[in-house]
Amino acid sequence: MQTTNSTAPRPTRPVRSGILTLLAILLGIVLAAALVGLVLLSVTGWLRSPDETASAQTSSVSVGSDVTSDEPPQTGPLTEADGLIPAGTDITAGADLPAVTRLDPALRAAVEAATAEATLDDQPLYVTTGWRSARYQGQLYDEALATYGSEEDARQFVATPETSTHVTGRAVDIGPLDAMYWLLEHGPDYGLCQTYANEIWHFELATTPGGTCPEMLPDASHLGG
Numbered sequence: 001m002q003t004t005n006s007t008a009p010r011p012t013r014p015v016r017s018g019i020l021t022l023l024a025i026l027l028g029i030v031l032a033a034a035l036v037g038l039v040l041l042s043v044t045g046w047l048r049s050p051d052e053t054a055s056a057q058t059s060s061v062s063v064g065s066d067v068t069s070d071e072p073p074q075t076g077p078l079t080e081a082d083g084l085i086p087a088g089t090d091i092t093a094g095a096d097l098p099a100v101t102r103l104d105p106a107l108r109a110a111v112e113a114a115t116a117e118a119t120l121d122d123q124p125l126y127v128t129t130g131w132r133s134a135r136y137q138g139q140l141y142d143e144a145l146a147t148y149g150s151e152e153d154a155r156q157f158v159a160t161p162e163t164s165t166h167v168t169g170r171a172v173d174i175g176p177l178d179a180m181y182w183l184l185e186h187g188p189d190y191g192l193c194q195t196y197a198n199e200i201w202h203f204e205l206a207t208t209p210g211g212t213c214p215e216m217l218p219d220a221s222h223l224g225g
């Protein structure tokens with residue numbers, strides 16, 4: 001029974017050493033590939049940092065925001081995360097609410113500076129609306145559409161989420177009425193201008209500090225840019 005095995009030449013040794021050599025070669029190739037991979041990884045890692053890493057983190061951030069995790073939910077009732085200002089609350093540009101923290105930083109700084117001067121003039125100046133989420137603006141527009149019946153009429157009073165400067169953080173509505181008149185007079189010192197003739201409360205950064213404000217547009221449906 002064992003005759004075949006015992007009489008036949010045993011080719012195991014040369015075969016085994018051949019396999020071992022092959023394995024050694026394969027192992028060498030795998031190790032070399034891993035080494036090349038590591039080198040490539042560290043080189044690309046170098047190339048990416050720090051600028052690319054930083055821009056990758058900030059690319060989805062909207063104007064005036066330095067946090068991405070605070071994006072408002074797309075369903076449910078509107079909250080402060082949408083830029084809602086709780087009813088009966090008088091907030092200033094310095095408040096810690098998304099309505100003002102998500103404003104364009106230059107606009108927010110200008111309104112804060114103007115508020116400080118207004119306070120010295122014994123004139124309270126509050127932000128009644130600042131930044132708004134697109135969903136918030138969309139609801140306001142839908143309400144205007146229901147009230148005025150046509151898109152043409154609704155757009156004279158409420159901009160769409162696509163055109164609203166509140167959604168981009170580049171507009172504030174202020175109050176009370178006396179503060180609107182105060183800012184109409186003193187706003188240009190800070191670059192702040194009333195931009196729509198039919199919205200005495202609506203201000204944007206529209207000139208250089210101390211400059212002259214551009215001519216007002218009749219209403220929000222006439223977007224100059």
Ligand SMILES: [Zn+2]
Nearest residue numbers: 171172173202
């Ligand atoms: Zn406004």
